[in-house]
Amino acid sequence: MPQPLAPKEAAQFRTIIRSFEDKQYKRGLKTADLILKKYPRHGDTMAMKALILNSQGKPDEAFPLAKEALTVDMKSHICWHVYGLLYRSVKNFEEAIKAYKFALKLDPTSAQIQRDLAILQVHVRDYQGYIQSRKAMLQARPQIRSSWTALAIAHHLAGNLTEAENVLTTYEGTLKSAPSRFDGEHSEAVMYKNSIIAEQGDFQRALDHLESDAKHNLDRLAVLECRADYLSKLGRKEDAVQAYRLLIDRNAEHIDYYEKLEQALEISRDDAPARKAIYDEYAAKFPRCDIARRVPLDFLSGDEFRQTAESYVALMLNKGVPSLFANLKHLYSDSFKKDTLREVVEKYLGSQDIDSESKDKGEAAGLYYLAQHYNYHLSRDLAKADEYVDRAIEKDPKSVDFHMTKARILKHAGNIKEAAEMMDKARKLDLKDRYINSKCAKYQLRNGENEKALKTVGLFTRAETVGGPLADLLEMQCIWYLTEDGEAYARRGNLGLALKRFHALNNIFDVWQDDQFDFHSFSLRKGQIRAYIDMIRWEDHFRDHPVYSRVALDAINLYLAMADKPAANGTNGADEEDALEKKKAAKKAKKELQRLEREEAERQAKQDPNKGGQAADAKKKDEDPLGLTLAATTDPLGEAMKFLGPMLQAGPKNIDAQIAGFEVYIRRKKYVLALQCLNRSLAIDAENPRVHEQVVAFRKLLNNAPSDLPPKVVEALKAEFTAVDATADLTKYNQDFQEKHQASPLHVLSAVKARQTLGVDLAKCEKEVHGLIEHASATFTDAIAALETLKSWRSAEIDSFRKAALAKWPNVTRLSE
Structure with missing residues (x-):
């Protein structure tokens, strides 16, 4: 007691x-x-x-x-x-x-x-x-x-x-x-109970409950949507039609209402005239409704598509709507519609009357559309895109959108340096626009200008935040910036700051998970039950978000490189080279720390002494601001598991997660777990080039099983691994894979890397990688991948490869890094 x-x-x-x-x-x-x-x-x-x-x-x-x-x-x-x-x-x-x-x-x-x-x-x-x-x-x-x-x-x-x-x-x-x-x-509570009844599949009872208990419910939109849905599922088509028409009258820009109205009217997806009649009706009823005019382009074809497209495109271009291409680019998967839209815009430009009042606005919008058309990956012709965007800029030299598109064209051409400069020029055209400020900072990060990007984005952060702009971005959980910043530092070889950013991002996702604690009681107290249920279900899957996968893969790749580095020290002179790199990194880190301390001192000196500056308001000091402790870890594979575990659990069908899982587990000698990841990868995409490399590596491992591996485990692994037979000739298997995918440079590169795994002379493999520059389908992104491979091998061919690649793609900045 x-x-x-x-x-x-x-x-x-x-x-x-x-x-x-x-x-x-x-x-x-x-x-x-x-x-x-x-x-x-x-x-x-x-x-x-x-x-x-x-x-x-x-x-x-x-x-x-x-x-x-x-x-x-x-x-x-x-x-x-x-x-x-x-x-x-x-x-x-x-x-x-x-x-x-x-x-x-x-x-x-x-x-x-x-x-x-x-x-x-x-x-x-x-x-x-x-x-x-x-x-x-x-x-x-x-x-x-x-x-x-x-x-x-x-x-x-x-x-x-x-x-x-x-x-x-x-x-x-x-x-x-x-x-x-x-x-x-x-x-x-009434609507929550109604949703429970509906989840049981008893739509008649749900409808009865809705019309009795929810007759005067405060959430009128939810009542109308549920009623229309129940009527449709119960087969009461006429009533469902009236219900969806009522919803469209409330919000004519909601595309789901139109689709469900079509279903209630039992109109076939192939009956284009009947479907178009619905949209024409609402286009006449709501003259300013965009959905009613645009959606028919999704299902119309032939001359009818052309006529509708001409009418819609002319209307949008006359208004100078900058988002026209964004509204229509989903149609580009159909080659006929892609070509027709280009022809329609070209025809519009050719028909512009010199004396027309809307000439400047309409012509500039048309040029802008064609610039985006030729910049899009399904219709890419960067030379033409550059020509049209220059003409658009000539028409309107102060347009932020035109200069942004110019920067995107330069980026797609691989010229990140000039793209960042152009985006900065666009930013200066409107210094009050947060979006263009963020885009500019992103491009500067892609160009490796981390400090400059921080100053750019710092124009829109709170000046009084302790720790400056970066601290404010961390507090505001600005994940796009931290992701790009970490990747930029990784490309520059600054492992400490790269890992620092990736761990900060991982902590943000942890915070999102922990934030549930407050809502378990808050939602009940405020009676927000349906939103709470949605939140719980979202939280169960939020780590399969593409941003988390991207960050986790970035961190895992860094840790894998750190784990592999000791193994590479067998190369002559590698120890001295690593020691020199570490010395240079330490010197840079010291300078960076001094710079940060100097900037913080200057910021505090400028601060109003009557505002803030109190010890009580100061945040806990960061003991590792440059990530030196993170970069000095003695267990990189253990650190990689902090990112890998949640990603594998959340995304079992994410092939990149499975590929990363194999690489981590195989190095940790967790062969059963590595095989599980490999089998999942094979089930998702057996022709993936990285998966091919792993198949060859695992087959070789089983053929020469480690002595410390128990025989029963070896037997179990051989029984579960069926991608390549134990009697197969791996050299021939790899050669067959290369011949099958000869048209793909990345597949050929994987076959060369597999040959190196099988013990083929490294110099010969390096020559083959060098030869990929001359591949008929090779792009500068393939060349960058090949260059990264040579770097991982510490090849003597790096300089000659870079020189040859730059001769073919002179404006690609990543090839010169």
């Missing part, structure tokens, strides 16, 4: 709790020390002191103190509750749940402990445990609406839709009077 306190100290203990809740940590620690001076073995006070220390960022002091508090008083629910909170703060959720459960056994009536346990259970997706916790909370406080709603949510997330509906129905039966029609929380 907790040691009893005298009335004075008991009041002081309550003060500690209030101080912690109000984040007055210094006051709380001072009060705790006063109690411990008189009662040195008071477990609850020790626990609260540990909790405050942890909140101050001192977990090394907090955990031992919390454990000591438990040894002093094992039967204190406060000690166990604090122990759980400490484990939760370090994301050891399993231990935190155990501690909460033990605390709850000691004090079953504690609403706070029960609530913390429930929140943690839903956070780790322990839905059965969450149901039990919510049942207990409902029994304790059945008069609160959110207790019933939370139990319904628990059943819903666990897949028990019937139980979820029954809970909501039971609560409705406890109401003595009907809620006000202006009660937003009740309105949301």
Whole structure:
């Protein structure tokens, strides 16, 4: 049992709790020390002191103190509750749940402990445990609406839709009077119940519920959309048609309403005249509606497409709409429509009347369209694109859009340096435009100008932020900038800052995951149930976002290079070269740190002494601002797993993740896991060039199995690996692959790399890579990939390859890096 306190100290203990809740940590620690001076073995006070220390960022002091508090008083629910909170703060959720459960056994009536346990259970997706916790909370406080709603949510997330509906129905039966029609929380609960009924597939009952209980619901749009959907699914076509027409009248630019109206009218997708009649009707009804005029271009063909395109394009060009190409480029997958649209715009330009008032605007818009047309990858002709954009700029020298497109054309030509300069020129045409500022910074990063890019983007960050623009970008979770910044540093060979950015991005995704904690209780308190369910389902998949995959792959590739570097030191002179590189990197890092300190000192000197600058507002100092500690890791493969694990779990069908997984596991000698990744890659795309390299490497490994690998494991691996037979000639297998994909430079490059894996003389492989420049289909991106391969081999052919490549593609800046 907790040691009893005298009335004075008991009041002081309550003060500690209030101080912690109000984040007055210094006051709380001072009060705790006063109690411990008189009662040195008071477990609850020790626990609260540990909790405050942890909140101050001192977990090394907090955990031992919390454990000591438990040894002093094992039967204190406060000690166990604090122990759980400490484990939760370090994301050891399993231990935190155990501690909460033990605390709850000691004090079953504690609403706070029960609530913390429930929140943690839903956070780790322990839905059965969450149901039990919510049942207990409902029994304790059945008069609160959110207790019933939370139990319904628990059943819903666990897949028990019937139980979820029954809970909501039971609560409705406890109401003595009907809620006000202006009660937003009740309105949301009604729509939530309706969505549960619909998820069960009982659309008739969902419709009946909608027309009775949701008749005066505050979310009118949701009611109308659900009603139209239910009518359509129930086969009540006439009523569904009326419902969708009502929705279109509300929002004529919502394309889904038109598509569902077509379905309700039972119009075939191939019946172009009938479909066009619908859009013509609404184009006449809503003269300013863009969707009604543009969508018919998706399904029309032949002369009818040409006529409609001429009408639509002329209308948009006369207005000078800059987004015309963006609206139509999805049609370019059809070669007829692609060519027709080009002809229509060319015809429009040829028909412009010199005396027409709209000549300047319309002609400039037409030239701009054709510049984008020839810049697009499905119709690329960069020479023509450059010609048209120059003519457009001549018509309107102050157009930001025209100069941006000029920069994109230069980028696609490989001339990143001039592209960045052109984008900066576009930025200066409108210094108040945040978008063009961001694009300019992005291009500067692509050109390796990290410091210049930071100053550019810093024009739109908060000047008072401690740490300058970069600190503000980190605080605002500006993931596009951090990604580009990290990749730029990686290209420059600055591993420390590159890894620093990638780990910062990984931390941002962790923050997004941890942010759920607040919404588990907030959403119930505010009654935003449907949005909460959507958030939970989104959180379950947010790490398969392309941005996370990109960042994770970037970091993994750096760590793989770090892991492979020691193996490359067998080359003559490699040790001396590495030592020289490290010395240069250390010198650069020292200069960079001095620059950062100087800029921070200048910024603080300029700061108003009456504003900020207080120690209380200062953020925790970054002990590794240049990422030197990250770059000096002795376990790069272990660090790579921090990125690989979540990516593999979230994206099992992401071939790039599987390829990276194989590379990491094979180096860690986790051959079973490596084979799993390889088999998944083969199932996704067996002809992928990187997968081919891995197949050859794994077959060679099995043919010469490591001596430390148990025979049973070798047998299991051979049984599971069926891509290449054990008796196959790997040299012939690789040659057949190359002949099959002779038209693809990247596949040929992979075949050469596979030959090098099989033991072919390195000099011969280098010559073959060098010869890829003359490949009929080779582009400068293929040349960059070949150059990177030679760099990874530390080839003597690098300089001659670069010289030959630059002779063929003189403006490609990446070839000269």
